[in-house]
Amino acid sequence: MSEIPNADPEGIDSVRMTWNNWPRTKVEASKCVIPLAASISPIRSNPEIPTLPYLPLRCKTCTSIMNCFSRVDFTAKIWICPFCFQRNHFPPHYSMISETNLPAELYSQYTTIEYTIGDKNHNPVGEFDVKSAFVFVLDTCMIEEEFEYVKSEVKRAIGLLPENAMVGFVTFGTQVQVHELGFSDMSKVYVFRGTKEISKDQIMEQLGIGGAGRRNVPGGAVGVGGYQQQRGMPMQNSGVSRFLLPASDCEFTLNSLLDELQTDQWPVAPGNRPSRCTGVALSVAAGLLGACLPGTGARIVALVGGPCTEGPGAIISKDLSDPVRSHKDLDKDAAPYFKKAVKFYDSLAKQLVSQGHVLDLFASALDQVGVAEMKVAVERTGGLVVLSESFGHSVFKDSFKRVFDSGEKSLGLCFNGTLEINCSKDIKIQGIIGPCTSLEKKGPSVADTVIGEGNTTAWKMCGLDKSSCFTVFFDISSSEKSNAPGSANPQLYLQFLTSYQNPEGLTLLRVTTVTRRWVDSAVNSEELVQGFDQETAAVVMARFTSLKMESEEGFDATRWLDRNLIRFCSKFGEYRKDDPSSFTLNSFFSFFPQFMFNLRRSQFVQVFNNSPDETAYFRMLLNRENITNAAVMIQPSLISYSFNSLPQPALLDVASIGADRILLLDSYFSVVVFHGMTIAQWRNLGYQNQPEHQVFAQLLQAPKDDAQAIIHERFPVPRLVVCDQHGSQARFLLAKLNPSATYNNANEMAAGSDIIFTDDVSLQVFFEHLQRLAVQS
Amino acid sequence: MVKLTMIARVTDGLPLAEGLDDGRDVKDAEMYKQQVKALFKNLASGHNDASRMSVETGPYVFHYIIEGRVCYLTMCDRSYPKKLAFQYLEDLKNEFERVNGAQIETAARPYAFIKFDTFIQKTKKLYQDTRTQRNVAKLNDELYEVHQIMTRNVQEVL
Amino acid sequence: SVPGTIDSGLDPKALPRPLDGDVEPNSLGEAYSMNCNPRYLRLTTSAIPSSQSLLSRWHCPLGAVVCPLAEAPDGEEVPVINFVSTGIIRCRRCRTYVNPYVTFTDSGRKWRCNICALLNDVPGDYFAQLDATGRRIDLNQRPELIKGSVDFVAPTEYMVRPPMPPLYFFLIDVSVSAVRSGMIEVVAQTIKSCLDELPGFPRTQVGFITFDSAIHFYNMKSSLTQPQMMVVTDLDDIFVPLPDDLLVNLSESRLVVEAFLDSLPSMFQDNMNMESALGPAVKAAFMVMSQLGGKLLIFQNTMPSLGVGRLKLRGDDLRVYGTDKEHALRTPEDPFYKNMAAECTKYQIGVNVYAFSDKYIDIASLGALAKYSGGQVYYYPSFQSASHGEKLRRELARDLTRETAWEAVMRIRCGKGIRFTSYHGNFMLRSTDLLALPAVDCDKAYGAQLSLEETLLTSQTVYFQVALLYTASCGERRIRVHTAAVPVVTDLGEMYRQADAGAIVSLFARLAIEKSLSHKLEDARSSVQLRIVKALREFRNLYAVQHRLGGRMIYPESLKLLPLYGLALSKSAALRGGYADVQLDDRCAAGFTMMALPVKKLLKLLYPSLIRVDEYLLKPSAQTDEFKNIMKRLPLTAESLDSRGLYVYDDGFRFVVWFGRMLSPDLAMNLLGQDAAAEFSKVSFGKHDTEMSRKLMGVLRKLRESDPSYYQLCNLVRQGEQPREGFFLLTNFVEDQIGGTSGYSEWMVQIHRQVQQNA
Ligand SMILES: [Zn+2]
Numbered sequence A: 001m002s003e004i005p006n007a008d009p010e011g012i013d014s015v016r017m018t019w020n021n022w023p024r025t026k027v028e029a030s031k032c033v034i035p036l037a038a039s040i041s042p043i044r045s046n047p048e049i050p051t052l053p054y055l056p057l058r059c060k061t062c063t064s065i066m067n068c069f070s071r072v073d074f075t076a077k078i079w080i081c082p083f084c085f086q087r088n089h090f091p092p093h094y095s096m097i098s099e100t101n102l103p104a105e106l107y108s109q110y111t112t113i114e115y116t117i118g119d120k121n122h123n124p125v126g127e128f129d130v131k132s133a134f135v136f137v138l139d140t141c142m143i144e145e146e147f148e149y150v151k152s153e154v155k156r157a158i159g160l161l162p163e164n165a166m167v168g169f170v171t172f173g174t175q176v177q178v179h180e181l182g183f184s185d186m187s188k189v190y191v192f193r194g195t196k197e198i199s200k201d202q203i204m205e206q207l208g209i210g211g212a213g214r215r216n217v218p219g220g221a222v223g224v225g226g227y228q229q230q231r232g233m234p235m236q237n238s239g240v241s242r243f244l245l246p247a248s249d250c251e252f253t254l255n256s257l258l259d260e261l262q263t264d265q266w267p268v269a270p271g272n273r274p275s276r277c278t279g280v281a282l283s284v285a286a287g288l289l290g291a292c293l294p295g296t297g298a299r300i301v302a303l304v305g306g307p308c309t310e311g312p313g314a315i316i317s318k319d320l321s322d323p324v325r326s327h328k329d330l331d332k333d334a335a336p337y338f339k340k341a342v343k344f345y346d347s348l349a350k351q352l353v354s355q356g357h358v359l360d361l362f363a364s365a366l367d368q369v370g371v372a373e374m375k376v377a378v379e380r381t382g383g384l385v386v387l388s389e390s391f392g393h394s395v396f397k398d399s400f401k402r403v404f405d406s407g408e409k410s411l412g413l414c415f416n417g418t419l420e421i422n423c424s425k426d427i428k429i430q431g432i433i434g435p436c437t438s439l440e441k442k443g444p445s446v447a448d449t450v451i452g453e454g455n456t457t458a459w460k461m462c463g464l465d466k467s468s469c470f471t472v473f474f475d476i477s478s479s480e481k482s483n484a485p486g487s488a489n490p491q492l493y494l495q496f497l498t499s500y501q502n503p504e505g506l507t508l509l510r511v512t513t514v515t516r517r518w519v520d521s522a523v524n525s526e527e528l529v530q531g532f533d534q535e536t537a538a539v540v541m542a543r544f545t546s547l548k549m550e551s552e553e554g555f556d557a558t559r560w561l562d563r564n565l566i567r568f569c570s571k572f573g574e575y576r577k578d579d580p581s582s583f584t585l586n587s588f589f590s591f592f593p594q595f596m597f598n599l600r601r602s603q604f605v606q607v608f609n610n611s612p613d614e615t616a617y618f619r620m621l622l623n624r625e626n627i628t629n630a631a632v633m634i635q636p637s638l639i640s641y642s643f644n645s646l647p648q649p650a651l652l653d654v655a656s657i658g659a660d661r662i663l664l665l666d667s668y669f670s671v672v673v674f675h676g677m678t679i680a681q682w683r684n685l686g687y688q689n690q691p692e693h694q695v696f697a698q699l700l701q702a703p704k705d706d707a708q709a710i711i712h713e714r715f716p717v718p719r720l721v722v723c724d725q726h727g728s729q730a731r732f733l734l735a736k737l738n739p740s741a742t743y744n745n746a747n748e749m750a751a752g753s754d755i756i757f758t759d760d761v762s763l764q765v766f767f768e769h770l771q772r773l774a775v776q777s
Numbered sequence B: 001m002v003k004l005t006m007i008a009r010v011t012d013g014l015p016l017a018e019g020l021d022d023g024r025d026v027k028d029a030e031m032y033k034q035q036v037k038a039l040f041k042n043l044a045s046g047h048n049d050a051s052r053m054s055v056e057t058g059p060y061v062f063h064y065i066i067e068g069r070v071c072y073l074t075m076c077d078r079s080y081p082k083k084l085a086f087q088y089l090e091d092l093k094n095e096f097e098r099v100n101g102a103q104i105e106t107a108a109r110p111y112a113f114i115k116f117d118t119f120i121q122k123t124k125k126l127y128q129d130t131r132t133q134r135n136v137a138k139l140n141d142e143l144y145e146v147h148q149i150m151t152r153n154v155q156e157v158l
Numbered sequence C: 001s002v003p004g005t006i007d008s009g010l011d012p013k014a015l016p017r018p019l020d021g022d023v024e025p026n027s028l029g030e031a032y033s034m035n036c037n038p039r040y041l042r043l044t045t046s047a048i049p050s051s052q053s054l055l056s057r058w059h060c061p062l063g064a065v066v067c068p069l070a071e072a073p074d075g076e077e078v079p080v081i082n083f084v085s086t087g088i089i090r091c092r093r094c095r096t097y098v099n100p101y102v103t104f105t106d107s108g109r110k111w112r113c114n115i116c117a118l119l120n121d122v123p124g125d126y127f128a129q130l131d132a133t134g135r136r137i138d139l140n141q142r143p144e145l146i147k148g149s150v151d152f153v154a155p156t157e158y159m160v161r162p163p164m165p166p167l168y169f170f171l172i173d174v175s176v177s178a179v180r181s182g183m184i185e186v187v188a189q190t191i192k193s194c195l196d197e198l199p200g201f202p203r204t205q206v207g208f209i210t211f212d213s214a215i216h217f218y219n220m221k222s223s224l225t226q227p228q229m230m231v232v233t234d235l236d237d238i239f240v241p242l243p244d245d246l247l248v249n250l251s252e253s254r255l256v257v258e259a260f261l262d263s264l265p266s267m268f269q270d271n272m273n274m275e276s277a278l279g280p281a282v283k284a285a286f287m288v289m290s291q292l293g294g295k296l297l298i299f300q301n302t303m304p305s306l307g308v309g310r311l312k313l314r315g316d317d318l319r320v321y322g323t324d325k326e327h328a329l330r331t332p333e334d335p336f337y338k339n340m341a342a343e344c345t346k347y348q349i350g351v352n353v354y355a356f357s358d359k360y361i362d363i364a365s366l367g368a369l370a371k372y373s374g375g376q377v378y379y380y381p382s383f384q385s386a387s388h389g390e391k392l393r394r395e396l397a398r399d400l401t402r403e404t405a406w407e408a409v410m411r412i413r414c415g416k417g418i419r420f421t422s423y424h425g426n427f428m429l430r431s432t433d434l435l436a437l438p439a440v441d442c443d444k445a446y447g448a449q450l451s452l453e454e455t456l457l458t459s460q461t462v463y464f465q466v467a468l469l470y471t472a473s474c475g476e477r478r479i480r481v482h483t484a485a486v487p488v489v490t491d492l493g494e495m496y497r498q499a500d501a502g503a504i505v506s507l508f509a510r511l512a513i514e515k516s517l518s519h520k521l522e523d524a525r526s527s528v529q530l531r532i533v534k535a536l537r538e539f540r541n542l543y544a545v546q547h548r549l550g551g552r553m554i555y556p557e558s559l560k561l562l563p564l565y566g567l568a569l570s571k572s573a574a575l576r577g578g579y580a581d582v583q584l585d586d587r588c589a590a591g592f593t594m595m596a597l598p599v600k601k602l603l604k605l606l607y608p609s610l611i612r613v614d615e616y617l618l619k620p621s622a623q624t625d626e627f628k629n630i631m632k633r634l635p636l637t638a639e640s641l642d643s644r645g646l647y648v649y650d651d652g653f654r655f656v657v658w659f660g661r662m663l664s665p666d667l668a669m670n671l672l673g674q675d676a677a678a679e680f681s682k683v684s685f686g687k688h689d690t691e692m693s694r695k696l697m698g699v700l701r702k703l704r705e706s707d708p709s710y711y712q713l714c715n716l717v718r719q720g721e722q723p724r725e726g727f728f729l730l731t732n733f734v735e736d737q738i739g740g741t742s743g744y745s746e747w748m749v750q751i752h753r754q755v756q757q758n759a
């Protein structure tokens, strides 16, 4: 049932669209039900992308970049911009250009090209050539065991950092401690109250860095300034040598500091949560980076072990009898801390974006820590997020290590990204769902209606990586002056310009120009249908639904999805009116209803089964992963292993369970290896260790290896569950399966299979309803 | 959490030692100390002969053990595990007897063993956080049972 | 004793001088042999006037100087008595402690209170039979019944909490001037060297804060390998960055404390911060200490410039001098300091202020912290560790190791009809007659004045009882009780005969310094002079007729030194001259110091000793009696100096060694080697190991040993070397006329003339 994916469905451009042929008019577009959207992974690596060591040519009218779709008049030495049709003269150094002597950017296969813009970071700070910085913000309100776990992971991370990466260290609990790593005599921290909102200026003044303040009057010889003169540093950079040091210089200091670091020492009254001032800690870290390294790629790596209960950003009271808000509370507006906290993290996000810095959140706790509130700051800065139940769990440990890995396993963390989009006339951009912030750059292609980060043709991504993915929503201009269908240019063009600083500190510009065909869907819907990408459509719908659930009060996601699916099937299905049995769908649409069925049941729509933190976490990953992975989140993949055949995809259905099979379920957040009853028995008897049962040993090993392969390349690292049929962990599989056999129809079940105790409708029932409604006149 | 720790001679209620800096985060600490002193007086007059007892007072509980004519008493939050409280007292008792055992009878002034406050303070810190591995282990210690220990209210005892 | 007279044709050589030092009067004799030693309690006269009218003719202060913890020579220690089992025996009515002057009656079953005469029951456990003379048969086993000074072990009723551990908290300025003076290094080394001797092992607690424009706390948890510094810079809203471990048990955190002290000097050696947030730093220290109390030692090198309690330069406007505003310069600029001291006192914190500066630092304001918390001000102007380090080292070590009484209160009781009305010194009054002394030691004395409540005293004897309730460093709560009895007299002459000039001068000094805080200096000086004149006139009137004195001056033998000490007082740093004569900070520091000095120490400061040592040094071998000889004091006048001689001047706070112009070069070479020819301000003793040098060092050591409360640094001065000779020595020759002041002879003539006026 699941598609065998192309080797690389995204190709050199890493662009996938819901519709690859576009309806000409706004009216037609709205009839398509599924929005016009493109999912783009702007800096995904691909060996075929050429890197050019020079600057690109820009159209003098619309500033889009010359590309392989530009028409060239070799004799006149002129190129015509495909976006605005402006004729541009080539500059003198292109004088050698001819049909047989083309620059790479005009080669038709190079729709995506990378330009090297600068070979050095533009932010040399004092004596240091700073390319990246990491400020660890470590929660100390933990039990000893957890604290030991997280400390050893931080140590390991520091050991993995490139030598020239700058490191800062902030700890917090009841109060915030900023560690002055450059102070060599002993461990030294600056302490801030946890209860008090503190401005960036106050932070700078109290740390003795940066501009204003009574202790920082220039020419401090008359008795002010203190430390500034201490090492003869330029004033605004003194913080760099005190609080931020190259990893190679402070690794020893940090290790011994971590060895002696204690958990928060303030007593916690019985029946209370520890007082934890995550909000102030993040403010202080942001202030520190803002003062020391504005504009330089830097990450705040927050390691949080519980909810913020103190000061700004608090998400819950200290009283343990007061439970952390649930979705129900949020729905009923019964979460008194929520809005205030979100507002606080929203302003933190603004500050970080203006400084160009990233917030990464590693939350490990049994209860919620406030991911839902902090989401805005993580997502807008392009930060990473990992949620696990313990700092000792592999989900945290292995994911955290990945962040600092270099070479092949590296996440390819980049900084200071901006994305600009140019598009053909009549195309409007509504906005982006994904880890970025609108730069509010107005222009003719800005749509009136906004989806996600909108009102702009440019976005900031303080942090981005190889797999960062953005969903751009388009609309068609509603202007009636639009030319008759097919008369003007039959092609539309979109150009994505992504500039960013790579891990080596180089500034690069990635230019992807794609073209699609306009079709007059009123006349020729066949072409439209052929251009439909159901996987992308499903993911876009999931992202769009999540966004609506978060931003529209009282939004009924299930009904909305159902209505849209029915409309969609009414429009694109083939049937006789009012005859459900006559209903069929073109093969380009055939999987889409099933995707929607699974989306309706998924954690993105059925939020009440999860905490708001989990929901926020799932959604952040849904929004930033590529289409293939996001599709797995919605509709997990299931592979069956048995003696008789090669591993093969199995129906995501309870019927796929068999006593003599092993199933491998990948639902993105967890990977489940499920042993059928018989397999489990044999394994328990140790057959796999006997030479005559090598085949069995191989059968046992194969899904494990495949699971490891999945885990290996995924970030965050999924939870691995190895379980047996009827075992307690089996629920991880069962929850994802279509309940074709429930206790409601137990008599129909096949031997050796399982039943699921649920009242959910099965896929079959869902389809029956859908067909009935789609054909209604 | 351990709030107060007081050690007194049972025969005459003479205070022998007390935790350093006790009761600093307790409202009405003085009142509770008075209650403890009254309790010691009652013990001296021969009431309450149970050698182990918990006495509820306000949001707190006094736990005490009497051994070798010395009463070791601690005041904890009600939510503090009884098992830990009594093991804490056992720890104090063992050390107190080891160091001062021989002079308890002859002590002739209040707080004659005030030097013991250092040990009390140190030990108290070990018991502060119930979630540490050490304390979790103590809580799970099968050998140490506190179910038999009676709990009464302070009004009944004073 | 008989009154002395002075001829009006004055022979300066015949004027009385304290060349044998302070001699405590002991004229009461056998009748009062059970009185406490005068080192603890000295009355201005050991004869209490029986009536108001008699008292009104006395003119000197009627009162006492009390030094409750004065150091006793070996063998004279105050006995410790444990009454815990019986309860302390006190009068039911007036709360007097049992003492040698109570009497037992009713076959030993009752005792009569010597102060209020109430008949009290003798508790069963305290009962003893009486012998034929009515004395208890166990008298010799009962020190409280035969000794004027005892320590009672306090029962629980005398405790509001368990005895606190000795606690030393250090607040150290680390701004650039502190760094450059070398103060930090000396302080760190000294504290480290004293760690073994801090009283109270193993309970002693210590803690540290350093500060400049920020407050640096130190986590000294015993499990750490080195301390952790925690900086708080929110000066307007100071808070404690850690709930525990800023104050630690010394024996447990010893290694961390040592590691801290070792790194302290280097840690700030490059600090360029010139600011001082003293106020917030004191608040921070207070927050850390307030649970336990203890002693707060502040080392301040620069004027507080940030946060609460910041101060500004003042006292450089000489036009203020001589006006009604002059005195304001000698009182705190900002009420913060007094208020903070009051808070400290409330929480059993005593503050000692060590001030170092080469500029104005406002001792008047800083000193209030010490004054109102029962502490002490140490002032080291222009401190440089190379030259002044030793003084700081010794005095700080003394402060850290001397026996100290903690969380103390003191009350002086006295018999019916008289009452203490005012107290003078460094303390805060908790109620009308209860002095709060959070950390008191053997070097502190307190003045008090008496008044008669009734017009006529009917009793024969008046009793005084000083009771100091305190926690000893060993953790024992005790009550130190000093008891004294004196007769009630109807004769003014007897009052004069029993007068104690030392006690009187001590009270005069305290009253005059207090007056200088609300009046001009001149007013303070003249009030002293006026009272001396009135006293002598009254005395003259008493005897003028019978002795037919004519123009001769007459004075009671007991008060023969009173005019001289009065003169010296007017010439002391606290009171002399005006704007130019003494730096404002020096003057205020002297005032704070003198307010706390015991009688002997004060008298030595007022009339320092001057001895000639060259002959002794030149003698081939020293005999002990020769040594005694050499200690013979000379009149404090330039005339005493022989230019062939070598002299040592000692005021208890510093030495000046004067090299006569004609001093044998051999001697100088022996003492100083090649340095003998060098600039004396840069020269010090002790580098040359010659016999003469050793002998001189012996002399100096001997002088220092006589009173270890302060350390005398040596200032070397050559005859005629100006301005050093004048500054160090000549201005202090109180008998000479210097800068418009009277010399001893003129002073006597003046006094004499005033006595005779309106006689
Ligand atoms: Zn163009």
Ligand SMILES: [Zn+2]
Residues within 6 Å of the ligand: C091, C092, C093, C094, C095, C096, C113, C114, C115, C116, C117, C118
């Ligand atoms: Zn009485």
